[in-house]
Amino acid sequence: MFGGHIIFGTLLGFLCLSLVSTETCPSGGAPGFPGIPGFPGRDGREGMKGEKGEPGKPLKADETMKSGERGESGIKGIPGKRGLQGDLGLTGPPGLHGEPGEPGSLDASISHLQSAFSVVRKTRAHPEPNSLIRFSEVITDINKDFNIAESKFVCKIPGTYYFVFHASSSEKHLCVNLIHDDKKLAVFCDHMQKGNQQVSSGGLAVYLKENEKVWLTTGFYNGLFAEGDKADSVFSGFLIHAH
Known part of the structure; x- marks a missing residue:
């Protein structure tokens, strides 16, 4: 109640x-x-990230700080833009020699090799007996093989050559020698009657090595001469086959 x-x-x-x-x-x-x-009530908004704290201190005075284990690698990022080209580096040392190549075709390698010359002697004066026959003008010299100063052919392309001469003579006998590196290969002689004028010739195939020389000399008879447009003496040669 x-x-x-x-x-x-x-x-x-x-x-x-x-x-x-x-x-x-x-x-x-x-x-x-x-x-x-x-x-x-609901949770408030997340606050700002604080400053990085100082490294922790070891539990014992005689202990040193130890690094933690390395974490796993993160996902590979997107490749960045290409940078500027750097300066040119120093030249490296020469590389090793390569292996020898296949042998080339003989026909393909020497088909372009050519050699041919013709030189002329224009003087009425007879050369000295047993002496070099000198030529004064070059008519043809494809490979620049004839040394006009020496009046000798100098081989640049090893191979077989054919040499020929046409010599005018007057009133005197004439003998022409074909010389290969101081070796007399052939002698061509023409005996004349007094007051006559004629042309003699001779030729020979010769195998030459590089830098070997060929030239003409007179023998004891030296009736070689030239007379303006009436007579010339010519020495010629050409490559038959390169080796």
């Missing part, structure tokens, strides 16, 4: 506070009960 009066008095006090002013309500009402706790 007593408990019912307490509850009734509390409700009456609450209604008095809600419906009428405090002046009409009896003073000294009992305080109400605590309210029910509210729900937990």
Whole structure:
């Protein structure tokens, strides 16, 4: 019975506070009960990243700081843009010699090799007996093989050559020698009657090595001469087959 009066008095006090002013309500009402706790609020926003802390200290004074184990490699990133070209480096040492190549075709390698010459002697003066026959003008010299200063053919392309001369003579006998490196290969002589004029000739195939020479000399008879447009003495040669 007593408990019912307490509850009734509390409700009456609450209604008095809600419906009428405090002046009409009896003073000294009992305080109400605590309210029910509210729900937990949401987490606040994440704060700014703090500064990197100092390395930790070892647990014991005699211990040194140890690095942790290396972590796994990360995913390979996208290739960057190509950089500027660097300066040219120093020349490297020569490489090793390559292996010998296949032998070339003989026909293909020597088909372009040519050698031919013709030189002429234009003077009425007879050369000295047993002496070099000198020629004054070059008519043809494809490979520049005839040395006009020496009046000798100098071989540049090894092979077989054919040499021939046409010599004008007058009133004197004539002998012409074909010389190969100081070796007399052939002698051609023409004996004449006094007052006659004629042309003699001779030729020979000779195998030559590089830098070997061929030239003409007179024998004891030296009736070689030339007379303007009437007579010439010519020495010629050409390559037959290169080796």
